[in-house]
Amino acid sequence: MAKVIVDSARCTGCGTCVRVCPEKVFEVKNIDGKNLSEVVAEANCFVCKACEIRCPEQAIKVTAPEILKVKPPEDYPPEEGRYLRGNDLSPVAVVAILDTFDFKIPPELTKLLQIAIESGAALAGTLQTENIGIEKLIANIVANPNIRYLVICWRESQGHLPADTLVNLLENGVKDDKRRTIIGARAPTPYLPNIPIESIERFRRQVTIVSLLSEDDPVRGTDPELVRRAVWSCIQEQPTDLLGYKLFDPGAWPEPPICRKIAMKVTEPWRPELDEKQKMIVEQALSAASRIGGKKIQEDAESSRKRKEGERRFLELLGVRPGKKDKSDK
Structure with missing residues (x-):
């Protein structure tokens, strides 16, 4: 079982230990007119030593029989990269x-x-x-x-x-x-x-x-x-x-490894997040742009057809059939 000791001469009652302890081992109480951290649930302590590491006044000492070490999973590290x-x-x-x-x-x-x-x-x-x-x-x-x-x-x-x-x-x-x-x-x-x-x-x-x-x-x-x-x-x-x-080495965090790759749900996190109304406006704008673009393509196609038809008629007036060489070229 862990032993948790708070040095009342050093403690300022800042509450850091209360915030960082995952097992609610500490409470800040007013003792003789001074705010001090007090150990209220020592049995809950699993020796993560977060309180000892982060105490700004070095007022906490957590002792345990030995330093815990664990073997990482076979697929560690899940994100190799750099x-x-x-x-x-x-x-x-x-x-x-x-x-x-x-x-x-x-x-x-x-x-x-x-x-x-x-x-x-x-x-x-x-x-x-x-x-x-x-x-x-x-x-x-x-x-x-x-x-x-x-x-x-x-x-x-x-x-x-x-x-x-x-x-x-x-x-x-x-x-x-x-x-x-x-x-x-x-x-x-x-x-x-x-x-x-x-x-x-x-x-x-x-x-x-x-x-x-x-x-x-x-x-x-x-x-x-x-x-x-x-x-x-x-x-x-x-x-x-x-x-x-x-x-100092406080030993392993006393919970099992969480070994998984990140799931790329959002590959462009910088893009703005839209509500349903904003999404509808964007979709309508894209649809309108698509219609305008489609109409422009149709207009360009019609213009190209008319131009080619004009060229064909002009060549016929000259006695030249499109796609065939004039005999005078031989």
Whole structure:
């Protein structure tokens, strides 16, 4: 059975543990005039350690007999694409943001991903879009419960803003609409319609983002040594500080893998979503355009017929039969 301890001297009662705990182990209570987090359902704890990882004051300690590791499914990773596969039992994956206009992966970025794998990452790949790219990333992460951290490196793409979109996905989730719009994202098309809501919510619970990007220092996320340190910190048994994060291997997420490819229901998520009235207007406009186009084709055909008929009569006046050579040409 897990043991959950809250250090009341450090706790500020911010409620982060209440929000991230999937089993409602905590409640914030007013104790002697101070808001503190209190363990109210320790028996429910299955040692995911989300509370310990995300507590901003490092006030929570969760202990268990041993670190759990699981073997990923045979068809893992379900979305191969631009991903390198490393140590399946590692708790960390690395994603490098690829710029909107990078049609080929820069050699320096390729080297950075190789360094991530050599340092012990489970997966390392690129992310270029804020919709289908994130869907493929989610599919690969939830297929391996051992992955508990997602390190973001290289630099933000100013077109699609996938790094900002990822952060908002974890913090805010998605709207209850057909496109599953990511709440708070600044990207132009932050939609996840091709992946089950079950996978989205599992991703949000399972991983913690470790962003190496910095607006003040744009080259920080491209530093190979920093990427190496980030991966190394995530695989340690004892907590290690890095850029304000407390990193250690918490063990596998204690639920079975969700291993499935994304179903391409929406291949152009940037197209506007229309209601029934708008769809009817568009259909009527297309139908009218088709009729006008058809009429124009008929008019062009009639004009061509009349022109050919005029040419035939003119040739007859000259004594020339169309399609036959004049004897004088011999």
